[in-house]
Amino acid sequence: MERLKSSLVDVRLRMVVLFLLWTLPVLCYIVIGLIAIYQTGWMKWVLISLPIAWTSAWIIRRMWPAAKLSQTGHTVPLTAPDFWTPIDASAIELVEQFRSEVDDVNSKTITDGWRFIEDAKVLAQRLANHYHADTGGNLVHQLTLVEMLAVIHLATEDLETWVLSNVPGGNIATMGQLKQVPGVVNKIELAQKIIYFGSAVLNPAKLAAYPLWRKSGQVVVELQDELVRRFYQRYLRQVGYYLIEMYSGRLKAGSQQYRQRFAEMATAVHAARGDARPLELLQDLETTIAVMGQVKAGKSSLINALTGDATAKTSVLPETQNVARYQFRLPDSDNNLILLDTPGYSEADVTRKQRSEIRTAVEKADIVLLVMAANSPARDADVKMLKTLSDYYQTKRQLRPPTIIGVLTHIDLLRPVREWQPPYDWRNPHELKEESMAAAVAYCQELFGSTVSDYACVYTGDVHPLENQVVDEVVGTLLAHLQQGKSAAVLKAFYKQLSEKRVSELTKQVIGLLKSALS
Numbered sequence: 001m002e003r004l005k006s007s008l009v010d011v012r013l014r015m016v017v018l019f020l021l022w023t024l025p026v027l028c029y030i031v032i033g034l035i036a037i038y039q040t041g042w043m044k045w046v047l048i049s050l051p052i053a054w055t056s057a058w059i060i061r062r063m064w065p066a067a068k069l070s071q072t073g074h075t076v077p078l079t080a081p082d083f084w085t086p087i088d089a090s091a092i093e094l095v096e097q098f099r100s101e102v103d104d105v106n107s108k109t110i111t112d113g114w115r116f117i118e119d120a121k122v123l124a125q126r127l128a129n130h131y132h133a134d135t136g137g138n139l140v141h142q143l144t145l146v147e148m149l150a151v152i153h154l155a156t157e158d159l160e161t162w163v164l165s166n167v168p169g170g171n172i173a174t175m176g177q178l179k180q181v182p183g184v185v186n187k188i189e190l191a192q193k194i195i196y197f198g199s200a201v202l203n204p205a206k207l208a209a210y211p212l213w214r215k216s217g218q219v220v221v222e223l224q225d226e227l228v229r230r231f232y233q234r235y236l237r238q239v240g241y242y243l244i245e246m247y248s249g250r251l252k253a254g255s256q257q258y259r260q261r262f263a264e265m266a267t268a269v270h271a272a273r274g275d276a277r278p279l280e281l282l283q284d285l286e287t288t289i290a291v292m293g294q295v296k297a298g299k300s301s302l303i304n305a306l307t308g309d310a311t312a313k314t315s316v317l318p319e320t321q322n323v324a325r326y327q328f329r330l331p332d333s334d335n336n337l338i339l340l341d342t343p344g345y346s347e348a349d350v351t352r353k354q355r356s357e358i359r360t361a362v363e364k365a366d367i368v369l370l371v372m373a374a375n376s377p378a379r380d381a382d383v384k385m386l387k388t389l390s391d392y393y394q395t396k397r398q399l400r401p402p403t404i405i406g407v408l409t410h411i412d413l414l415r416p417v418r419e420w421q422p423p424y425d426w427r428n429p430h431e432l433k434e435e436s437m438a439a440a441v442a443y444c445q446e447l448f449g450s451t452v453s454d455y456a457c458v459y460t461g462d463v464h465p466l467e468n469q470v471v472d473e474v475v476g477t478l479l480a481h482l483q484q485g486k487s488a489a490v491l492k493a494f495y496k497q498l499s500e501k502r503v504s505e506l507t508k509q510v511i512g513l514l515k516s517a518l519s
Helices: 002-032 034-040 043-063 069-073 086-101 113-131 145-166 175-179 181-202 204-216 218-247 255-271 277-281 299-307 352-364 380-394 432-451 469-480 482-518
Strands: 288-293 313-316 324-329 336-341 367-373 403-409 454-457
Touching (some): 086 113, 086 218, 113 218, 145 218, 145 255, 255 482, 288 352, 299 324, 299 367, 299 403, 352 380, 367 380, 367 482, 380 432, 403 432, 403 469, 403 482, 432 454, 454 469, 469 482
Parallel strands (some): 367 403
Antiparallel strands (some): 313 324
């Protein structure tokens, strides 16, 4: 990120330096005046400044070349908001690749409106193949009219905001005036030549510097082209962003509802770096944490340690009989979470119905705590359960899979068993017990890979009382991944609301059509 910021500053600084070097002599003429300069005897020094400034501009132009269209785009790359799914994040590479391959554009070719349409179509086709490879290449097979119009509206609205903020006179100049810009530039160039040769009457030696002046004059053209490139890359970036949103299904309700839900979400998520409170402002949102694990892995002890005596069981999860729901409040926070206690599983001791209930709970979860006994290497049942969860989200690619956190319990039974002198820092092991804990985590990492995002090692027994150990380790890890959990919850709530409103929206549309026909 620091590299990207540095690149962006570099591009802007180059434009400012070259612009100042080119216009400084002209500004001197305007402010001081040719007559005043001549009368004061400063003409010689001003005339000397011209070749010095223009020579500097020409040298910098050669040593500091202008970025091509593809290079310009990489100063502000497309980035994934927290609520994007894995398939959305992987689509960014397609957008960035297209931005690096697209033909260059300048102040003359930017006026070709078909260029905008054709490039958008090519990018849309690439993303369509990414999301719907099984549709036979039909670009609009999976799309609605509202979705396509929403892409146009949202991208255009963003570009309008960018032009108002970055293009001087963008809200004043008419299209007719913009078409005259090339002619105006030619007239300005002609005027510059007249001034140059006029001043050469007083100093004929300037005629020898004319070729240098002409070469340095290309700086103005390059500055214009760089601004055009930045505008066009901004266009491709925004179109790519909203095409990803379209293919993910988040524009089905139109641009207005999308702005209301996801603009608020993006603002809240990015404002909440290290602080979960701004996320509480989101409406109709519950973050659900499912606690799953094998029989006797220590799930019940972990839940008791998290909830304490102040929080009681509230209900049973709908569609299940054995999944208990708890309201869980993070320490020193008003942020309420839903905690689901699922039945323990194993290779043989769990019925098909219980296994189905576990899967139902985990599918509704935004964060999963996978509880495992640190002293037991038996992980086949855990691998199968995670595979089932992964397969489900492969069929629900519009949803963000829950963040999975591995919680290793029974750490007191790791070697050396008789040693118990907490606290232990297993992330930076120095003692034998810490090394055993780190080895247990490494074993899980080898089995699960990137499926499990983070790990915590805790003791939940009552033989060795240890206050706040579970809270410090597990809650701290939960807080680190709470933003991703909130993002997953937003997507689930959005699609649930969208599904519930389809019938009512269709009814309103039919009634509106009948009213229009009868009026």
